[in-house]
Amino acid sequence: MGLPRIGIPPAVAADGARPGRRRHAVDAAYAEAVAEAGGVPLYLPPCRAPEAALAAVDALLVPGGGDFLPPGALPAGVAFAPVAPERLAWDRAVLGAARAAALPVLGVCYGMQLLALESGGALLHHLPLDLPGCAEHRLADPGARHAVAVAPGTRLARIFAAAALEVNSRHHQGVSTPGRGLRVSARAPDGVVEAIELDAEASDAGPFVVGVQWHPEDMPPAHRKALFGALVEAAARAARR
Numbered sequence: 001m002g003l004p005r006i007g008i009p010p011a012v013a014a015d016g017a018r019p020g021r022r023r024h025a026v027d028a029a030y031a032e033a034v035a036e037a038g039g040v041p042l043y044l045p046p047c048r049a050p051e052a053a054l055a056a057v058d059a060l061l062v063p064g065g066g067d068f069l070p071p072g073a074l075p076a077g078v079a080f081a082p083v084a085p086e087r088l089a090w091d092r093a094v095l096g097a098a099r100a101a102a103l104p105v106l107g108v109c110y111g112m113q114l115l116a117l118e119s120g121g122a123l124l125h126h127l128p129l130d131l132p133g134c135a136e137h138r139l140a141d142p143g144a145r146h147a148v149a150v151a152p153g154t155r156l157a158r159i160f161a162a163a164a165l166e167v168n169s170r171h172h173q174g175v176s177t178p179g180r181g182l183r184v185s186a187r188a189p190d191g192v193v194e195a196i197e198l199d200a201e202a203s204d205a206g207p208f209v210v211g212v213q214w215h216p217e218d219m220p221p222a223h224r225k226a227l228f229g230a231l232v233e234a235a236a237r238a239a240r241r
Contacts, residue, residue, distance in 0.1 A: 004235035006034045007044040007057035009094050011065060011087045029217035030063050030108075036221075037228035039235060046090035050097040059104035059208070059235035062091055062111030064215060067173060070125035078126050083110065092118060104208035104234035106227070109171055112211025116196060119179025127172055127192065134190040137169045142218070144168065148194045154185040155197050155210060159230045160223075167194070167214035174213060182209070208234035 008031065010024040024045050031041035041061075044053045054060065066083030074080065083091075091111075095118055098105050107115040113123055124130035127137055135146065145166040150157045157163065165186070178184055178196040186195035194213045200206035208231065216227045 005057040006039045033217045033228045037232045039232040050093040058239040060098040062107045065110035107211035115211045116175045121179030122176040124174045156185040
């Protein structure tokens with residue numbers, strides 16, 4: 001049996017060097033973190049057959065991305081960077097197929113928010129407006145961190161063997177309700193949801209479905225190894241089924 005294969009859907013972007021051409025793009029840190037954890041990263045570009053694309057992998061990693069636009073008129077003075085419709089459609093399709101096939105899933109930032117939305121959950125579309133008095137979550141300093149309290153008895157608590165973490169933060173949207181079958185597994189001190197996961201029994205026997213609001217691919221090696229290692233281990237179990 002080979003190494004666990006982790007599928008990563010890329011975004012589609014304009015190629016600035018070649019006008020009129022497009023390219024697939026994703027931060028290389030995701031693939032590097034997967035490889036560092038003992039997995040094989042495989043990019044999954046959009047196609048008409050998400051189930052067939054997932055047949056090549058043992059787990060799905062939905063990376064960070066753009067914003068989800070709120071319904072109705074956009075609030076004045078808020079700059080949104082909406083996710084491209086083409087990417088959103090593919091991410092929804094491949095995530096739905098992965099959940100239907102009970103593949104392990106890790107969602108990062110936008111990926112966590114998409115996981116919540118596709119489970120019937122809801123978002124806070126701009127934290128300063130939707131949660132007045134909350135702390136700043138779009139930290140300008142890449143090395144800046146804020147505290148996160150991890151709920152006891154969760155998969156996340158077992159992954160990190162800790163009740164508290166210090167994480168990076170670069171978002172202005174967040175999860176309001178996690179959706180059907182999911183629970184909140186970590187929060188910031190101001191109440192902002194920082195992680196969600198499958199609401200299953202308190203063991204690792206159930207499907208691995210985890211979303212984190214921070215960017216673990218840019219965290220220190222021990223943090224990356226814990227989370228991406230857990231994903232790779234879950235993918236290895238899925239491959240043996």
